[in-house]
Amino acid sequence: xxxxxxxxxxxxxxxxxxxxxxxxxxxxxxxxxxxxxxxxxxxxxxxxxxxxxxxxxxxxxxxxxxxxxxxxxxxxxxxxxxxxxxxxxxxxxxxxxxxxxxxxxxxxxxxxxxxxxxxxxxxxxxxxxxxxxxxxxxxxxxxxxxxxxxxxxxxxxxxxxxxxxxxxxxxxxxxxxxxxxxxxxxxxxxxxxxxxxxxxxxxxxxxxxxxxxxxxxxxxxxxxxxxxxxxxxxxxxxxxxxxxxxxxxxxxxxxxxxxxxxxxxxxxxxxxxxxxxxxxxxxxxxxxxxxxxxxxxxxxxxxxxxxxxxxxxxxxxxxxxxxxxxxxxxxxxxxxxxxxxxxxxxxxxxxxxxxxxxxxxxxxxxxxxxxxxxxxxxxxxxxxxxxxxxxxxxxxxxxxxxxxxxxxxxxxxxxxxxxxxxxxxxxxxxxxxx
Numbered sequence: 538x539x540x541x542x543x544x545x546x547x548x549x550x551x552x553x554x555x556x557x558x559x560x561x562x563x564x565x566x567x568x569x570x571x572x573x574x575x576x577x578x579x580x581x582x583x584x585x586x587x588x589x590x591x592x593x594x595x596x597x598x599x600x601x602x603x604x605x606x607x608x609x610x611x612x613x614x615x616x617x618x619x620x621x622x623x624x625x626x627x628x629x630x631x632x633x634x635x636x637x638x639x640x641x642x643x644x645x646x647x648x649x650x651x652x653x654x655x656x657x658x659x660x661x662x663x664x665x666x667x668x669x670x671x672x673x674x675x676x677x678x679x680x681x682x683x684x685x686x687x688x689x690x691x692x693x694x695x696x697x698x699x700x701x702x703x704x705x706x707x708x709x710x711x712x713x714x715x716x717x718x719x720x721x722x723x724x725x726x727x728x729x730x731x732x733x734x735x736x737x738x739x740x741x742x743x744x745x746x747x748x749x750x751x752x753x754x755x756x757x758x759x760x761x762x763x764x765x766x767x768x769x770x771x772x773x774x775x776x777x778x779x780x781x782x783x784x785x786x787x788x789x790x791x792x793x794x795x796x797x798x799x800x801x802x803x804x805x806x807x808x809x810x811x812x813x814x815x816x817x818x819x820x821x822x823x824x825x826x827x828x829x830x831x832x833x834x835x836x837x838x839x840x841x842x843x844x845x846x847x848x849x850x851x852x853x854x855x856x857x858x859x860x861x862x863x864x865x866x867x868x869x870x871x872x873x874x875x876x877x878x879x880x881x882x883x884x885x886x887x888x889x890x891x892x893x894x895x896x897x898x899x900x901x902x903x904x905x906x907x908x909x910x911x912x913x914x915x916x917x918x919x920x921x922x923x924x925x926x927x928x929x930x931x932x933x934x935x936x937x938x939x940x941x942x943x944x945x946x947x948x949x950x951x952x953x954x955x956x957x958x959x960x961x962x963x964x965x966x967x968x969x970x971x
Contacts, residue, residue, distance in 0.1 A: 773803030857897030868938030
């Protein structure tokens with residue numbers, strides 16, 4: 538089974554770092570020196586002395602001093618059933634961009650909910666804004682599996698009532714946002730309840746532990762393989778990342794340049810007819826090389842492979858260009874997209890930004906803002922601007938055509954980022970709509 542990459546997200550201080558620390562500790566993935574350091578900042582519980590679990594992930598000095606997670610901390614561990622890569626993302630609103638970056642590579646997301654922050658006795662309780670925002674973002678970013686983990690139930694008077702009411706609120710919100718929920722688990726990250734080992738009957742729950750649930754989730758690669766088998770073949774698109782010139786040894790066939798890149802969709806093989814986007818120059822594949830410079834011969838390169846392409850004639854290709862199927866569209870200059878605005882400076886209609894699509898930088902103008910999504914009600918409303926951490930739909934016009942595709946069908950062709958031309962800060966994550 539493939540390794541599962543998942544992130545933990547949610548509001549600040551919901552226990553994300555502690556949950557990961559518990560997963561690492563109870564799965565015996567903590568080195569002795571790390572455990573010793575964490576024990577120096579341990580605290581006492583009813584079961585005795587506990588190490589500071591969050592210390593296993595909060596590695597930056599600023600995080601230590603502030604007691605929060607700022608950057609995304611990646612950790613690795615394995616069980617007899619599976620390997621895991623975990624991303625501990627920040628909960629503070631001002632670090633939402635870090636969470637978005639991590640989510641783009643995630644097979645699953647564990648959204649933590651702190652029961653002690655909610656009116657858990659109220660069947661009609663309101664979820665925290667950051668819980669709703671992160672749930673909505675991971676859904677829009679097409680993270681395949683979303684798991685809700687209701688944490689700190691050991692700190693409330695009636696864990697079963699709290700779990701019942703909070704679960705109902707989460708499922709109602711998920712239904713409104715069309716979020717597929719892979720499971721809802723009551724946990725205590727501090728005490729270890731239902732994290733690695735199941736505690737049947739606690740909080741009225743008799744399902745699998747969080748780890749057991751994660752062990753059975755599919756990866757993006759597995760889902761894309763299933764989807765590709767059920768659909769017509771995609772036309773190949775390869776983003777050129779590096780051009781190896783003719784003076785480099787060893788060279789490609791006939792001493793021609795080698796164009797290295799990752800195949801976003803489709804397949805290519807020797808003899809495939811390709812064209813360059815946006816110039817429409819065309820050529821035929823003369824040779825395919827692996828990253829170890831082995832000749833693939835007649836074997837095709839598949840979507841996701843990094844390959845070196847040698848063409849039957851020299852054409853002007855640079856980093857950022859796309860080699861695409863001869864019959865594919867050269868690209869579009871206008872598109873409708875969902876945008877997660879991350880910059881402190883608001884988005885205004887008419888502004889021009891740098892857009893990074895694959896490895897190509899191109900100027901883009903925001904022509905219109907269609908609407909903004911209310912993260913509380915998930916309704917849309919007209920607006921003239923988008924402020925930091927808001928989500929909306931916009932109309933974009935690119936300086937040159939780009940080979941775009943809906944994000945739902947291709948994460949590579951359907952995504953890009955916007956960068957402020959003056960400050961050079963990342964301004965937005967953009968997902969191309971259908």
